[in-house]
Amino acid sequence: MFKKILIANRGEIAVRIIRACRELGIQTVAVYSEADRDALHMQLADEAICIGPAKATDSYLNMQSILSAADVTNSQAIHPGFGFLSENSTFAMMCKEMNVVFIGPDSETIEQMGNKSNARDLMIQAGVPVIPGSEGFITDTDKAKELADELGYPVMLKAAAGGGGKGIRKVYKSAELNAAFNSAKSEAKAAFGDDRMYMEKIIEHARHIEVQILADHHGNVIHLGERDCSLQRNNQKVIEESPSVAISEQQRKYLGETAVRAAKFVGYKNAGTIEFLLDQTGHFYFMEMNTRIQVEHPVTEMATEIDIVKEQLTIASGHKLTIKQKNVKITGHTIECRINAENPAFNFAPSPGKITYLMMPSGGNGLRIESAMFAGYVIPPYYDAMVAKIITKGADRTEAIAKMKRALGELVIKGIISNQFFQEDLLTDERFVSGSYDTSFLQDTFLKDWKPRIE
Known part of the structure; x- marks a missing residue:
């Protein structure tokens, strides 16, 4: 196992990785921009290095600065998280040339599957149905x-x-x-x-369903079930859940086996996600592969009780998967809501600023919070608006929704505007509650009728 890794990211995913490393006894190096001098991830890491100005292109996308930070801190590996350089094949190759392990697939696979047109051609060769x-x-x-x-x-x-x-x-x-x-x-x-x-x-009125896979360097590939990510606004996911209520056990088996076959065909290694569209006739079509950890990975972690970040670290250090496909079980039902610093009443405009008061929901089983927020933290205007993820798990979907409503009801964020009330209203919509929604529902139906709450 690694002794020290650098985390080439910020926000809640950087915090998430640091916590996994702490539990594995791995030292961490955080990198931060000038806008993130007081950020939680740089406070939690064992070491922290400023890599440039606030603008992402001068900091979190600055490959030379990040690799220099890895060099001076003697980091053995770099975890890119999601976004930024996580799917940059050039960066993965530069890591290899510096003898630093890139925690993810190799640069060739990123190039093949990150390019949507190339990925489509490869899936046709693998016998996977494509749009x-x-x-x-x-x-x-x-x-x-x-x-x-x-x-x-x-x-x-x-x-x-x-x-x-x-x-x-x-x-x-x-x-x-x-x-x-x-x-x-x-x-x-x-x-x-x-x-x-x-x-x-365009496959109209489709469901967006993705399959989480894990693959080691010894030819072993497994899947961790599916996530339904059909609730989207402007192609950005808002709520995710597992398992999907839209598919049967037979379809679930087919989807998992297809994802594993696709990953094996391209020689995939580490954690990845294969995304499909499900049409109204029950047919699946490959959409794309994300060659990184996903924002919504906690949904699968809660559903399966498998720590995907720890598995990433274990795989990247050369160990075999210890999890067998027959041992992967999805229990209960899990839901994730993304909390963004944005104003739904004004077309979801970003709402950066200082958090003057913060109370996170807590208590009970089946509740998880992923966030880098704290009272007094200033959310910068330069990066993604997501500031937290709330994940709940129940014995069934009804209980998971009830827990999420309770959690959102306890959440208090003052100083900025968030999409909290929007999420609460979405959870109470009868079409969401019944599970009868698709990728067009949020944008084309719900938002046309929804009236923002001023509170």
């Missing part, structure tokens, strides 16, 4: 229009190197295509430094 779409990249609007006419509207334009909802546009008719294509390309270039695009047919 009808382009073969290779679309370079101009003429080719985009030709393919859209062939597939039939609506279609989805996606950045090949995309993630986090960036570089994605839905197009419902030909007149919208040119503007959507150029806008998506520009956004992709700014976000990823790569403006290559591809196109897929």
